[in-house]
Amino acid sequence: MFDIQEIRSQFSILDREVNGKPLVYLDNAATSQKPNSVLEVCHAYYTELNANVHRGIHTLSQLATEEMELSRRKIQKFINAEHDFEVIFTKGTTEGLNLIAYILTQKLQKDDEIIISYLEHHSNIVPWQLLCERTGAKLRVIPIDENGILQLDYLDQFLSEKTKVVSVNQVSNALGIVNPIEEIIARTRKNSDAYIVIDGAQSAPHFNIDVQKMDCDFFVFSGHKMYAPMGTGILYGKREVLEALPPFHGGGEMIATCSFDRTTYAGLPFKYEAGTPNVGGNIALGAAVDFMNRVGHQNIQHHENALLEYAQRQLLEIEGLKVYGEKAHRTGVVSFNLEGVGISSDVGMILDKMGIAVRTGHHCTQPIMEFFNIAGTVRASFAVYNTFEEIDLLVEGVKKAQRMLS
Template sequence: MFDIHEIRSQFTILNQQVNGKPLVYLDNAATSQKPNSVLEVWNQYYTEINANVHRGIHTLSQLATEEMELSRRKIQKFINAKHDFEVIFTKGTTEGLNLIAYILTQKLKKDDEIIISYLEHHSNIVPWQMLCERTGAKLRVIPIDENGILQLDYLDQYLSEKTKVVSVNQVSNALGVVNPIEEIIAKTRKNSDAYIVIDGAQSAPHFTIDVQKMDCDFFVFSGHKMYAPMGTGILYGKQEILEDLPPFHGGGEMIATCSFDGTTYAGLPFKYEAGTPNVGGNIALGAAVDFIEKIGHSTIQNHENALLEYAQKQLLEIKNLKVYGEKANRTGVVSFNLEGTGISSDVGMILDKMGIAVRTGHHCTQPIMDFFNIAGTVRASFAIYNTFEEIDLLVEGVKKAQRMLS
């Protein structure tokens, strides 16, 4: 049985007041709060087994190594990777995407093409632009319609023997639009030999992920959006591809042998994990996976979708309120503006005075804002601990903001 009160009791931070009001935290697409079980695991590492991994024969080093590798295996199962060494620990989605764009440099040449979409976070735009600058490749962008839905006819037109990379997100962070990843991958496989990269930052916290069934070449996500500490993330890559590509960073741990005459590189996953990792955070990421799986993906998705449906219905009853992506298949996010009331940050500041945390601005997706000819939106985003009563408070807060700003 799903017990929202029991779930909320696991998040101590939700008990506080902000500006004299009970905290209503609706900025989960930016970062989620952390359950006590995750924080306890993180704290336990630093208070009981703090040591570097893979390098020491002493007991603490061995214990730390065992715990971090256990976490890697949990994540392997979480995304259904074929091998645990296909799971690379990173600082987050941004580092994962930059890593991929860097190691693919030698695979692209002048006039090759990279396809992304209008719905991408800057982290899935800028690294590819930088790759184009290094190689002379060209960027092509799948457009959207007025509901934020990708126009895949353009993908059909763009795909060719020149296509070397197709990189898209599974869920838009700005609009919550769920992209048809299976269709995009099928079209790409049929019409090109391109590497397929999926940004799962906004899907991993909400959906069951199966990278083998998906048949992507790379999948990246962040821990801090799925109840784990900041500075944690995962890059999944197919074994044969990662073995074929060069390292990203050089240093300790990623070598097999090192001399002044030359260096040979370690096998997977260590080839891509140079330096001391975020051991405590990586172990806690495994605990976040435990938390999600204990509740169940279907329970999480059903609850969050019910919150989204309720929130959109209530908000659309407010006169002169526009929801972006209203008719698209979405999850976890409602992005809106009060027309005629100034900038989104004004609404956000009024809501903050009522203890309600939302995100305002362009959400690191300026091309989306340019498409809609706006500076930004107010974004409310949901997690398993949010309630319908909190949405009622949000709606009342938006009404108050409208009265104050009109």
């Protein structure tokens, strides 16, 4: 049974007030709130297990190592990776994408090409631009139409023997548009030997992820958007791909042998996990996976899709309100503006006075905003603990903002 009140009872922060009003938290695409079960795991690590991992023979170190490696196996199952050592702990999606772009440096040369899309977050644009600067490669961008839908005919035109990387998100953080990842990967595999990178920051919290079925080379996501602590994330890479590429950071943990003459590197996953990891956060990421499994992927997706459908229907009844990507297949996000209200942050501030947390601005997707010739949007984004009553409060708040600002 899907019991929304029971789910909400697991998130203590939802009981607080903001500006004298009950908190309505609709900024989940930026970060989700954390259930008590995850917070308890964090607390238990620091009060009962605190020790460095993989390096000590004493009891606390051994127990901490066991817990972190158990979390790795939970995440392996969560994304259906073939091996647990294909799961690399990172600080989040941004670090994962930068890591990939760095270790691919030696694989690119002048006039090679990297394909991304117009729907990317800055973290899936800038690392590739930096790679182009290092190598002389060129960036090509799949355009969108007026609904924010990728024009995949351009992907077919772009793909060639020069294509070395195709990197796209599965879900747009700014618009919530779900991209046809399976089709993009199939077209790429048919016409190119490029590395395929999938930004799963906005899909991992909402979808059942299967990296083997997807057949990507890399898949990255953040823990903090899926009920885990900030500073946690995952880079999945195919075994044969990761083994053939160089390390990212150098230091402790990632070596096999080290001398002043020569260093050899540890096997996976430790080759890409230099230094002391966020042990408590990584263990808690496994607890977040446990929470999502208990609720059930189908329940999460069904509830969030119902929230999105209801929110869009109610908001579009407001005269002069425009939803971006309205006609596209979307999940988790409704991004909109009010006609005659020039600054989205003004709407956000009025909503905040009513206890309603939304995100305003360009959402680290300035090219999307430029395409629509706007400075930013108001973005409401949903998680499993949100309710239809909260959407009603959002709609009333938007109406109030319209009256005040028009």
